[in-house]
Amino acid sequence: MLITATRMLTGPAGRVTTDGAVLVRGATIAAAGPRAEVARLADPGEPVSDHPGATLLPGLVNGHVHLSLDASPDPVGGLRAAGAEALEADMTERAARLVRAGITTVRDLGDRGGAALRLRARIAGGEVPGPRLLTSGAPLTPPGGHCWFFGGEVADERAALDAVRRHAEAGVDLIKVVASGGHLTAGAARMWESQFSAAELRRIVGEAHRLGLPVAVHAHGTESIAAAVDAGVDTIEHCTWMDGSGRLERRDDVAARMAARGIAACCTTCGPDWRGTLASRGPRETRETYGRLAWMAECGVPLLPGTDAGVSQSGFDGMTGLLELYHWLGFSTARVLELATTGAARLIGLGATTGLIAPGFDADLLVVDGDPLADLGALRRVRLVVARGRVSTPAGDVAAGHPAP
Template sequence: MLKKSLLAAVAVAAMLGGVAAEAKTTLVYAARVITDPDKPSLGPSTVTVTDGRIMTIEPGRAAAPAGADVIDLGDKTLLPGLIDLHVHLTGDPGGDFRNEAVDPDEWGVIVGVKNAAITLRAGFTTVREAGSAQYTAFSLRRGTAEGLIEGPRIIAAGVPLSIIGGHGDVTGFREDVHAILDQGYTCTGAVECAEKVRKASRAGADVIKITATGGVLSQQGRGLGAHFSNDELVSIADTAHSLGLKVMAHAHGERGIEAAAAAGIDSIEHGTFADDAALKVMKAKGTYLVPTLMAFEGVRERLGKGIYTPTVEEKVRMTLGRVGQAVTRAKALGVPIAFGTDAGVFEHGRNAGEFALLVKAGLTPREALASATTTAARLLSMENEIGRIAPGMSADMIAVDGDPLGDVTTLEHVRWVMARGRIAD
């Protein structure tokens, strides 16, 4: 009887964590390892992973302990998992804007499950979800974190804050329809904007997304200039920072970019018309530029095909001649450039096409890779968790043929992915 009681106690303790489960160890061997884009590549090496964490990086082919799994990547290059700071997993390109009056929010989760898997297999082990319906991205975030669905680590914004009738608000419908579709995140005045930041935080946002200027793909037809007042921007930034949250600002027009950076917004998304005056403020304030050049590739491919309304097409034609110029000037002025694509405006899975566009705009292959690893991790304040292959870091790694520090297009064909120690199918 005593023996049975002891066995039962041990079983209960094991279920409650009182008895440690056997650690799962995996050894990953590759002919070349890029641990950090700012450091020289390593030759043949073995990376040991235990329970989702990188334990060691050893030269050559290390001996595997008993019970360990061994992954031999042959002559491939192993490097940190990539980070895309601007995606919309819950949407696909080319949809009619009126769908938001038809499709339930739950449909966004279904679409997001598909796109999360596609994004992971493309080598992106962490993404920042830059705007979705109230809880869709939060549901995806939990699903990938718990391993219930295949996908990257998700840093989620939820519903963006916007001005009434601006980019991010519901536009293009009758006023009575607007009232029904309103998600409750427009604000007017510093006090109300602070309230909406707190509301987003309470709902579960990891980051606050705002639309600081007009946008290209929305039905608001007032151009791409500044939307929020200076007092509203300062209120948003200060409130978010007091809650430990950063703010990402969709911004195209130069004066809207300058105002957002001056207010303390942490990153400018798109930054299409950023001039030297705006970029100098960004440099002084430590504001990151997330260029999303691939978004314009997606838009260009659909222009003139009846996909966009005349309102949208007019704004598209305003922007295409300036794409990439802000990146060139940002680099010259020392503004940090972090990787983001706006996937969802183009097909998910093509994210790595951004690398070649960044290089075309003036970044070196090493700088382009850093933008999607170490620089992106710093913007997320996760530099001790992701963005490098180092002991103690999350086991987020990918493998490609060739050397991406010589040819960034190799990153468009990822051959193997591990995220949080789990190997993607």
């Protein structure tokens, strides 16, 4: 299949090809560049999907989703009430929504009963549409701790290490540890309170790394963030920087250690609701609430965009609202697009596989109407999505859900 568009953003930021084209063979990009050059490599009768006035770019990467949650006012209640069969059907539908919105890779950081592992296999095998799925299995948490409802409770350090090994044997892509409390779990630790000691985190991370698995740590409190950094985790989820009373406590020394060690912040609480905060509280308070993104960028901390899709009011239809927040905070549109594609792929360990439009990379592609470099809102106007060579949104003569020729 030959895909052409008025402009092509190959990644990283600043690489723009006018009148660009991509030649897809199976699940892989065979060629990419100016239309005239790439078209010469196409076979006679090659299916063509042409998009005048549109932009072709790498598929988006969402660093933090929960396919098992329904984004309702009570997502935990919905999960607890769902039977296994209904849950898997719902997760399948949510995965389809993600890919239709242009998201071709996600990390699912809260599974129950291995449902995400089974869905990962079905997507990879072409049975159902969806993004490339990296899953952590059930997050590790103390008994009754935040996110206990996923089934990952561990009573002590030995149980935690055993859980890491069981997850590895099951085939997860990463380990998630809930190092602080959170707002979803009634009666558990408060958001800023730590749930594991620094020593426990070090041993959990060490065991996961020994087994070749990266570690994502949920941490709102500054104390838990510092412990996670010292433990050598790979990403810190939320990374809210709360002190012992719930107020903001951004520590330059901890951020500097994150930057030096390449530990990414996936600030999922900076979601699409930011415009409501702006309207009700004004620019100053909105910057205080979400400004840690700009502060961490200034400190050199890698940033991984993620929406927390599945929690209340965070749907699966896209992540443009989050990306627009980055832009409002002062990030250029080119930088924002890089963060959500090339940069995100690298931070989750897939930098040699996806996030770039280049020969040999997976055919994870997005075509949008207009120019997202001029207006990130163009990302909402999806014309075509290709996830590992499979077309998930109809365009022209190409049928949705069918593999590319």
